[in-house]
Amino acid sequence: MAKASSRPDNHTATPTDPNKPDLSWRERLSALGNLPAFFRMVWQTSPGLFIGNAAIRLVRAAMPAVMLYIGKLIIDEVIRLSGLSGAGDTTYLWELVAAEFGLAILSTALGRATSLLDGLLGDLVTNRTSVLLMEHAATLDLEQFEDATFYDKLERARRQTTGRSFLLSQVFGQVQEIISVGFLAAGLAVYNPWLLLLLFIAVTPSFIGDNYFNQKSYSLSRSWTPERRELDYLRYVGASDETAKEVKIFGLSGFLINRFRDLSWQYYTKNRALAIRRASWGTVLTALGTAGYYGAYLWIVARAVGGTISIGDLTFLAGSFRQLRSSLEGILLQFSSLTQEAMYLQDLFDFFHITPLIDSRDKALPFPNPVQQGFVFENVGFKYTNSERWALRNLSFTLEAGEKLALVGENGAGKTTLVKLLARLYDPTEGRILLDGRDLRDYDLDDLRRNVGVIFQDYVRFKMSAGINIAVGDIDERTNQPRIEESAQRSLADTVIAKLPGGYEQVLGRSFAKGVELSGGEWQKVALGRAYMREAQVLILDEPTAALDARAEYEVFQRFARLTEGKTSVIISHRFSTVRMADRILVLEGGQLLEIGSHKELLEHDGRYAELFQLQARGYQ
Numbered sequence: 001m002a003k004a005s006s007r008p009d010n011h012t013a014t015p016t017d018p019n020k021p022d023l024s025w026r027e028r029l030s031a032l033g034n035l036p037a038f039f040r041m042v043w044q045t046s047p048g049l050f051i052g053n054a055a056i057r058l059v060r061a062a063m064p065a066v067m068l069y070i071g072k073l074i075i076d077e078v079i080r081l082s083g084l085s086g087a088g089d090t091t092y093l094w095e096l097v098a099a100e101f102g103l104a105i106l107s108t109a110l111g112r113a114t115s116l117l118d119g120l121l122g123d124l125v126t127n128r129t130s131v132l133l134m135e136h137a138a139t140l141d142l143e144q145f146e147d148a149t150f151y152d153k154l155e156r157a158r159r160q161t162t163g164r165s166f167l168l169s170q171v172f173g174q175v176q177e178i179i180s181v182g183f184l185a186a187g188l189a190v191y192n193p194w195l196l197l198l199l200f201i202a203v204t205p206s207f208i209g210d211n212y213f214n215q216k217s218y219s220l221s222r223s224w225t226p227e228r229r230e231l232d233y234l235r236y237v238g239a240s241d242e243t244a245k246e247v248k249i250f251g252l253s254g255f256l257i258n259r260f261r262d263l264s265w266q267y268y269t270k271n272r273a274l275a276i277r278r279a280s281w282g283t284v285l286t287a288l289g290t291a292g293y294y295g296a297y298l299w300i301v302a303r304a305v306g307g308t309i310s311i312g313d314l315t316f317l318a319g320s321f322r323q324l325r326s327s328l329e330g331i332l333l334q335f336s337s338l339t340q341e342a343m344y345l346q347d348l349f350d351f352f353h354i355t356p357l358i359d360s361r362d363k364a365l366p367f368p369n370p371v372q373q374g375f376v377f378e379n380v381g382f383k384y385t386n387s388e389r390w391a392l393r394n395l396s397f398t399l400e401a402g403e404k405l406a407l408v409g410e411n412g413a414g415k416t417t418l419v420k421l422l423a424r425l426y427d428p429t430e431g432r433i434l435l436d437g438r439d440l441r442d443y444d445l446d447d448l449r450r451n452v453g454v455i456f457q458d459y460v461r462f463k464m465s466a467g468i469n470i471a472v473g474d475i476d477e478r479t480n481q482p483r484i485e486e487s488a489q490r491s492l493a494d495t496v497i498a499k500l501p502g503g504y505e506q507v508l509g510r511s512f513a514k515g516v517e518l519s520g521g522e523w524q525k526v527a528l529g530r531a532y533m534r535e536a537q538v539l540i541l542d543e544p545t546a547a548l549d550a551r552a553e554y555e556v557f558q559r560f561a562r563l564t565e566g567k568t569s570v571i572i573s574h575r576f577s578t579v580r581m582a583d584r585i586l587v588l589e590g591g592q593l594l595e596i597g598s599h600k601e602l603l604e605h606d607g608r609y610a611e612l613f614q615l616q617a618r619g620y621q
């Protein structure tokens with residue numbers, strides 16, 4: 001299968017290309033090609049349940065034909081006995097009745113057993129798919145997550161993680177029905193093979209009709225993925241703890257609800273039009289099937305009246321024909337919904353086929369320990385995929401090993417982008433970054449990430465315990481309580497946590513029962529603790545003190561200076577009291593390097609840094 005990537009330039013059209021609303025028969029059949037991979041996944045989930053399910057279904061498949069045949073034998077025996085005027089031996093008759101009763105009980109029991117196994121297996125498959133999805137998502141790039149088409153794929157794949165149990169019982173049921181039909185058809189063919197032909201002719205119209213409408217509804221639902229995502233988003237924004245504050249203050253609920261109502265109504269009307277057409281055509285086409293059934297019934301009754309077949313044969317044939325028709329209709333209808341399901345499955349596999357663009361090379365180098373020379377930016381330029389503008393351009397500078405560098409610049413100057421390149425969340429669009437003389441891309445990615453610790457300004461507030469919120473800096477050490485507490489002390493989070501009713505076990509945020517919310521500055525202290533958890537050689541803090549009060553900021557920096565002694569560090573800050581502590585300061589403007597030097601040098605230079613510094617200093621006078 002072609003590898004799909006989130007980059008528009010090498011995006012390969014898959015059989016389910018969203019820009020192509022109607023899918024051909026060939027594409028739909030080729031979607032069935034996903035079933036083996038799906039079953040491999042089911043098999044790997046639980047071979048025992050898989051085999052059990054298949055075995056029971058095989059037995060169940062033979063039941064309808066056997067029961068109909070026993071019914072025929074019973075009727076023929078009753079007629080034979082009634083012709084003997086009372087004195088016949090009824091043992092055989094009772095044996096037959098007992099056999100039919102036994103089969104009826106067995107059939108119900110097996111029916112229950114299959115739903116049970118389907119349910120259990122379905123749950124396991126759902127869990128496994130979710131795990132696979134999360135595992136795969138973890139391998140992908142930040143850049144891919146920021147791409148809307150990627151998000152649509154992820155969204156479609158996410159929907160596939162639930163509801164797969166339905167496909168499972170559907171395919172299992174389908175195979176069972178096909179075997180069942182085989183048994184019944186064999187019985188019917190013994191009497192008259194033409195009946196089979198009549199049967200196929202009767203069920204074909206409704207099959208074609210249903211296929212057509214399934215395809216339409218798949219295309220509709222697929223082409224509406226972005227809108228459905230927007231609906232989910234509106235539902236979330238309109239009713240969530242994180243947004244409630246602003247929604248209330250700005251009185252946004254009316255606006256959000258109306259937007260939701262308009263969009264959902266549009267989708268509803270499109271769906272309704274399709275559903276009405278489907279129901280109308282379905283009625284007409286099914287009537288054709290009924291006509292076919294009665295045609296065959298006429299023939300059978302006429303043969304029975306003419307004496308060519310027995311009354312038992314009549315019931316067997318009529319029963320078989322009726323059962324066959326409904327089974328065949330079932331199979332054919334299921335087939336079209338099966339291809340539809342298989343197409344949805346394609347979405348899941350498409351997602352699994354997206355490959356990360358940022359990865360370790362073969363024979364990647366280990367991260368130098370310790371870093372000898374440091375980083376060199378050589379004419380680095382970077383453009384976000386979804387943007388035409390250069391976020392960084394012509395950037396050349398060195399970050400010496402052990403140096404503390406501060407990044408300064410106005411909003412949107414490219415500071416965060418620069419540190420993302422340093423942590424290899426992205427690769428430069430042009431130029432290169434060297435570490436100890438080798439391209440950053442030559443180093444093992446996991447090793448690099450372990451050695452470069454970044455605390456972003458939009459750090460995540462995990463709705464988990466305070467301890468875990470610090471331990472995420474080095475999650476393997478989450479049970480190392482002394483280390484967590486030491487990190488908390490350094491980042492000043494210890495006093496915050498001491499006030500929490502549950503201490504380090506206290507769940508933060510209000511999403512879960514007993515969760516406690518922190519203030520912005522308190523959260524920042526907790527997040528800062530992550531930097532101290534990580535024994536990284538390079539530490540990057542992106543506006544780590546923006547929410548801190550003046551005293552806390554001062555203390556944090558005293559400690560930070562001590563912690564980063566001998567380490568390479570980069571700090572982004574808009575506060576010059578923080579910035580001036582750095583060895584050198586790099587001033588960015590519009591993605592370009594404007595000035596670089598120590599605080600003193602830059603003040604003497606009397607350029608942009610001096611201007612911004614004096615601007616801020618004047619504010620304090």
Ligand SMILES: Nc1ncnc2c1ncn2[C@@H]1O[C@H](COP(=O)(O)OP(=O)(O)OP(=O)(O)O)[C@@H](O)[C@H]1O
Pocket residue numbers: 146384385386387391409410411412413414415416417418
């Ligand atoms: N994910 C993204 N996709 C597209 N463009 C982006 C993305 N992130 C940032 N940009 C753009 O890149 C430019 C640089 O952004 P960056 O976040 O690096 O600025 P910054 O200097 O850190 O700003 P601030 O001081 O506001 O945090 C901005 O023009 C921004 O709009």
